[in-house]
Amino acid sequence: MTALLSLRGVRAAYGPIEVLHGVDLEVPAGSVVAVLGPNGAGKTTLLNTIAGLHPIASGSIVVAGRRVNGVTADALARAGVCLVPEGRGIFANLTVQEHLRMATHSGRRLADVEAETYERFPRLAERRQQVAGTMSGGEQQMLALARGLATRPALLLLDELSMGLAPLIVEELYTQVSAIAASGVSIVVVEQFAHAVLGVADFAAVLVQGRIGLLGPPDRIESQLSAAYLGATTPAPND
Amino acid sequence: MHGQPDRIEQFKADIAELRITDPSTARDQLAVRVGLGGMALGVVLPAIAYAMSHGTTNALSQRDAIVLALAGVACAVAGGALYLKGALAGFLRFWLVRDLHERRAQTDRIVTQLGGGDQDPQSELT
Numbered sequence: 161m162t163a164l165l166s167l168r169g170v171r172a173a174y175g176p177i178e179v180l181h182g183v184d185l186e187v188p189a190g191s192v193v194a195v196l197g198p199n200g201a202g203k204t205t206l207l208n209t210i211a212g213l214h215p216i217a218s219g220s221i222v223v224a225g226r227r228v229n230g231v232t233a234d235a236l237a238r239a240g241v242c243l244v245p246e247g248r249g250i251f252a253n254l255t256v257q258e259h260l261r262m263a264t265h266s267g268r269r270l271a272d273v274e275a276e277t278y279e280r281f282p283r284l285a286e287r288r289q290q291v292a293g294t295m296s297g298g299e300q301q302m303l304a305l306a307r308g309l310a311t312r313p314a315l316l317l318l319d320e321l322s323m324g325l326a327p328l329i330v331e332e333l334y335t336q337v338s339a340i341a342a343s344g345v346s347i348v349v350v351e352q353f354a355h356a357v358l359g360v361a362d363f364a365a366v367l368v369q370g371r372i373g374l375l376g377p378p379d380r381i382e383s384q385l386s387a388a389y390l391g392a393t394t395p396a397p398n399d
Numbered sequence: 400m401h402g403q404p405d406r407i408e409q410f411k412a413d414i415a416e417l418r419i420t421d422p423s424t425a426r427d428q429l430a431v432r433v434g435l436g437g438m439a440l441g442v443v444l445p446a447i448a449y450a451m452s453h454g455t456t457n458a459l460s461q462r463d464a465i466v467l468a469l470a471g472v473a474c475a476v477a478g479g480a481l482y483l484k485g486a487l488a489g490f491l492r493f494w495l496v497r498d499l500h501e502r503r504a505q506t507d508r509i510v511t512q513l514g515g516g517d518q519d520p521q522s523e524l525t
Contacts, residue, residue, distance in 0.1 A: 163408070166408040189407055230425075231417050240406070241412035252506050285513065289451065293510045313408035 161370065164189040164346045165210065165315055169219035172209045173201075178345025179205045181370040182219065182255075191338065192347045192359040196385065203350040204246055206367065210237045210348070210382065211243040223315065226303070236264070242313035246320040247348075256284050259292060259303055264311035277306040282345035296378040298329035305333070309340065316340065320351040322356050329356045330356045358382050430485030437478020444471025 165187040169218060172180040187193045197203050208214040212233035220227050228236065237243075250294045260273050278285035281302045287295055287334060292303055301321060308316060318337070322330040338360040341347050351357045358364060358378040366374040366381060374381055448468035452461045 164410075175489075224414040226414050226417070228414065228417065235417050239417060240410040247503055247507055249503065266521075291508075294513065307467055312406060316511055 162189065163187060163222075164224060165348070166222040166321055167206075167210070167219070170209060171217040171219050171222060172205055172214055173217050174205075178217065178368055179287065180209065180347055182365065183367070183370070183372055185365055185372060185375075187346050188362075189350055190211040190341065191362040192341045192349065192360055194354070194361035195348060196354045196364060196381070197348045197350075199351070199352060200287045201367045202354070203367055203369045207319050207348065207350055211241055213243070219236060222288070224276045237311070239375045240312065240314035242247065242308040242311055242315070243317040244304050244308045248300050250292045250300055250304050250307070253291055255291050256269055256288045256295075256303055259307050260310055260351070263307045268310065268312070270382060280309070281306055281337075281368075284337070289365040298333070299324060301329075301333060302336075304335055305336065310392050313345060316345050318347065320350060320352065322351060322353060327356075334360050354382065354385055359363070427485040427488045430481045430488075434478045434480070434482025436487060437474045437481060439478075441471050441475020441478060444468065444474065 163186040164323075167183050167185040170180055172179060172181040183202075183206060185193070185195075195203055195206065198393075205214055209216055212228070212235070216229050216231055219231055223236070223241065254262075257274070261270050262279060264270050264273055274288075278288075284302055284306060286301060292300055295303070296364055303316075305321075321333055321337070325333070334356055337347060337349065341360070349357050349361070354364075358381065361378045363376060364371050364374075364378045364381040366385065374384055446472065447470040450463040451467065452464035455461065
């Protein structure tokens with residue numbers, strides 16, 4: 161299967177401080193790739209760089225066979241690259257319905273978006289007139305996910321989906337992620353806590369200090385994760 | 400959900416139509432370098448002009464030297480503006496990202512205080 165997203169030697173920096181030191185990663189169409197790593201490894205920077213929110217210092221980001229270095233975030237979003245940011249990025253003072261209306265910029269009808277969303281997340285149907293800031297963390301995350309899906313993404317980037325949520329909610333969300341992937345959307349999911357995501361991932365990569373330290377099937381990664389987090393594994397980008 | 404094979408084809412077409420530009424940071428770096436070059440010319444050209452006018456009694460050559468010196472001043476002003484643009488753009492971009500992050504964190508704090516969050520410390524152990 162051809163890769164929908166390829167990263168080749170991607171480097172990114174905040175001013176003089178380089179955070180990504182040459183990341184190589186392939187995401188085949190319709191697959192779920194988990195990017196794991198300890199705090200400060202560069203996971204969020206990696207997603208922001210793919211989404212066009214953070215400038216790439218060197219290397220290439222190839223999306224659907226085309227190098228997209230320097231393409232603006234809004235152009236990528238219009239094409240179908242969707243980032244669900246860490247901390248949900250929802251508007252606390254807008255209702256569920258208003259959030260979904262915002263996501264109709266891609267030309268879809270609100271009624272279609274609502275029908276699809278409420279079928280996928282019945283709990284949001286009960287909250288459709290409620291302002292998002294008063295909903296639970298899990299419902300807010302569902303809304304962030306639903307808003308992203310309403311734009312019909314081809315590549316979905318999920319940043320710390322489980323952050324601050326109860327384990328049962330996390331499990332429910334990842335069941336949905338699995339269903340989304342089954343419908344053909346390619347997903348890159350970044351997580352600090354691996355257990356939740358490894359069950360749904362097709363393969364996983366461990367990012368340690370700005371480099372891919374481990375790459376492979378989830379079961380193998382899970383057994384080597386502690387060692388990788390503690391820096392015992394030497395980087396092997398094309399493992 | 401929707402016809403994904405069609406969606407992926409559509410996605411490839413949309414990506415192919417994107418106008419690929421240089422990374423904005425590369426443009427800023429170019430502006431900084433060109434600006435520095437302009438400011439250096441602003442120092443060098445008047446010095447050459449001074450030597451030209453001082454070494455001749457020909458009024459025409461002296462007028463040429465005045466034009467050259469004025470061109471040096473123009474280079475220095477334009478170079479200074481470019482340098483400022485490049486240097487400030489990088490700083491402001493970082494400042495904007497930081498400001499957005501702070502606002503989002505503040506909203507999260509308010510929402511947590513209002514009791515809307517599903518905060519469960521145990522989840523961090525899974």
